[in-house]
Amino acid sequence: MATDPPVDRAVPRAVDAAWRIEWPQLVAVLTRLVGDITLAEDLAQDAHLAALEQWPRDGIPHNPGAWLTVTAKRRAIDRIRRDATLARKLPLLEGELLADAASAPDPGSVVDGEISDDLLRMLFTACHPVLPRTSQVALTLRMVGGLTTEEIARAYVTATPTIVRRISRAKKTIRDQRIPYEVPSGAELAARLDAVLEVIYLVFNEGYAATAGDDWMRIDLCTEALRLARLLCALMPAEPEVHGLAALLELQASRLRSRHDASGRLVLLRDQDRTRWDRLLIRRGYAALARAHALARDRGRPPGRYALQAAIAAAHAMAATQADTDWRRIAGLYAVLAARFPSPIVELNRAVAVAEVHGPAAGLELVDALVDGGAIDDYHLLHAVRGDLLQRLGRTAAAQAELLRAAGLTANAAERAMLLDRAGR
Template identity: 45%
Template sequence: MADVFRQEWGRITAALIHQTGDWDLAEECAQDAFAQALRRWPRDGVPNRPGAWLMTVARNAAIDRLRRSSTYRAKVEELAVMETRETGTDGREPDADDGAVPDERLRLIFTCCHPALAMEARVALTLRTLTGLSTAEIARAFLVPEATMAKRLTRAKHKIANARIPYRVPPADALPERVPGVLAVLYLVFNEGYSASAGENLIRRDLCDQAVALAQVLAELLPGEPEAKGLLALMLYQRSRQTARVNDRGDLVTLEEQDRGRWDQVQIGLARGHLEEALAARRPGQYQLQAAIAGCHAAAPTAQATDWPRIARLYQYLADMTGSPVIELNRAVAVAMADGPAAGLAILRRLEADDALAGYYLLPATRADFLRRLGRNEEAASAYEEAAALAGTGPERRFLNARLAEVRSQGQQRG
């Protein structure tokens, strides 16, 4: 059922929003359809085409609710016509037009990512409507109370309605100003799946898969936009390492300790192709640079063979382009690997002085790693403690606590 939910939620919600114009109604009817499936499928068996079954149930629920108000009579007729057109020969399951699915989801993406909405609202609304994450899950991802996130989502939906934001892919002349916002949202969705901000699982494969699918559609829609291909390449490179990032117990495995034989070479090949197409346009952007960095890791047969000086240079370009303190933190890691941990520690001191990453667990975690490599175990232990207290997921906390025990043990032995 989880796989069906992941595959069908966004499609069903997007179709209902398109037909009814009512976001809350669409979500409620989609939820009703999945609730019915949970009750009926264990008893009656899973339909041959579960997505079509869910769409029919959700659409019927929408029709029933809309019939209660004459205001929505035209919408009822639209839904009824759509249902008749898509009904299969058995009279029970519609013949879903899979070719129309991507455009429906893209309309929803561009609506969720409209520049009239604040960035945090865009990401939250995309996560809610396209992936089906609960308000509580999104709140945890944003590190805000659930009530705050509920209000944020409600305000975003009201703004779309009140400002009459169109439910469509923008015309060609408006795409350049809208695409960066859409790419940023998909990037954040993927990152939440690739390295979850909270919970007991480090990786949420459902979010990664959703983000990759949407990025593929966007790259196809915008063949002349190299950053769309760059983002897709980055996602594929990162996703190729998913199974190697955790062990059988769900514990974190660092990049240098991963079994590279488990990296998915098919996805790496696809990523390389998309990145080459993007770079051929000679319009470099942040996603292309990040994909190039990921490509350096993918090209190294062993951790020791990694071209860290090149990665450090790419991070320098990326830091100059974005001004992001997180990118600067990553550059510190690359510099430490290329020139030694003391060089990385010098960059960290500047970051800590700026206070831009206060509360970000990877800052003390990185400091702890540098100090451990320098043999300064007492200071490393203090930094590991700080990082473990800030880490959001169980695997991250277990990893940091294991390293904490390691440096304490080494310190005692030397003492």
């Protein structure tokens, strides 16, 4: 009885891998050329389908990303030639694309030298202040990070249709308001850069301590945020806070392996095995922090928000054990951070450091002031910290009540289990 020959899965796997890796760069390049993100996505999809048809026959090209880029550009030319409306709207585009494609060598050897700049343009476009922050995060993860809508929805424990609507509305806003696809300059750059840095910071934080779901961490989000921060450093090497953010993320990422045990349970900072901290990431963090300080000093500026947080993370990284931690320095850095960038969350972290320096009663005084203020009464870590300080003061019944309240406020299953365990003990 005849049997079908074995199916060679190598080529489809290569196509899928190239698509996954190259999609953000490919769409960024095409958006610069055609001026429309949705059209750029369609052209990129056409190139993907062409790869599925041609690579099994012709073989996998030496440079898959370049093959996809040139193929997509040629699809753009075809689209313009057969679409009279598009041709009228973009009378100069066909000439640019034709010249670009004509001067390009074989797709297997082309490297698009502007890919990095195009990604930066896409990042700043996705973080335009006209878009709400939730849309900025979703659009950045999709267009720059290359995550699918399903992956974004899973990461933020949100329905996929909701993410699809956010991204669609954001792209429609960009198109309807004719937001230029560019890196802004001058005062607008400073204003937009803050949003870009904050979005990357929010993405990392969601990965570092997930707000909801079963998993304590989402390593893929941490990795993506770290990649974006490194990209920004390469593309904007003279911006101090870009390096400050990179330093913070490198140092925080160095602890990821030690933040859970073999069974997946949470391990708090004070209990972590510091020999498992990634020394390479720590060294990268130190270097980025030094760069941030040097650039700020050259401009006559004090360290920024992220550089100050990175300095705190560096103080932890320098300590071989919990007992070696320079809490006095950390408390001082938090005091500076609270004075320059006041927020209840910073004040809560300062209370933890003050408790280590001056005792739990001093820390509890700061926490109780936050409780009286009521601004973060629904923030579970406020009650977790208060419970810990009460426990250290021997007020066990009150401590248990605070830990139970914290457990009831968190939507993360792993964190809730840890808080309930502490309350039970």
